[in-house]
Amino acid sequence: MNKFIWPVRVYHEDTDGTGVVYHTNYLKFMERARTELLRYLGIEQTLLKQEYNLIFVARKFTVEYIKPAFFNDLLDVTVKITKLGKVSLIMEHQVLRNSEILCAGNIKIGVINFTNHQPQILPIKTIEQMRKVC
Numbered sequence: 001m002n003k004f005i006w007p008v009r010v011y012h013e014d015t016d017g018t019g020v021v022y023h024t025n026y027l028k029f030m031e032r033a034r035t036e037l038l039r040y041l042g043i044e045q046t047l048l049k050q051e052y053n054l055i056f057v058a059r060k061f062t063v064e065y066i067k068p069a070f071f072n073d074l075l076d077v078t079v080k081i082t083k084l085g086k087v088s089l090i091m092e093h094q095v096l097r098n099s100e101i102l103c104a105g106n107i108k109i110g111v112i113n114f115t116n117h118q119p120q121i122l123p124i125k126t127i128e129q130m131r132k133v134c
Helices: 023-040 045-052 124-133
Strands: 004-009 054-065 074-084 088-097 100-113
Touching: 004 023, 023 054, 023 074, 023 088, 023 100, 045 054, 074 124
Parallel strands: none
Antiparallel strands: 004 074, 054 100, 074 088, 088 100
């Protein structure tokens, strides 16, 4: 498996007054897919914080809005790790409706110490788990 797919249904709360998905909600869909990918890989962010005092933080995000999604659409959000380092990673996302790309984005995620906010190396086990989707 080199990418993870998470289904998302568009609800009224995700749309603006015209019934189109509000642009920032695509970022929320992508965040949910990233979290579920980690959970699927056996990586619980709560445990990483408790055991290693580390957290993931968004460093840079680029997004391209191609076509709109609408109320009640069933979407697939894909996530793939395109670069995996010791203190950061880059993830590629696509939001699709019936295999048609509606939105695409890349996020650079930093790994930091929760207490002092300095870069922190990922545990080897976590890196090995993430390699499954590289």
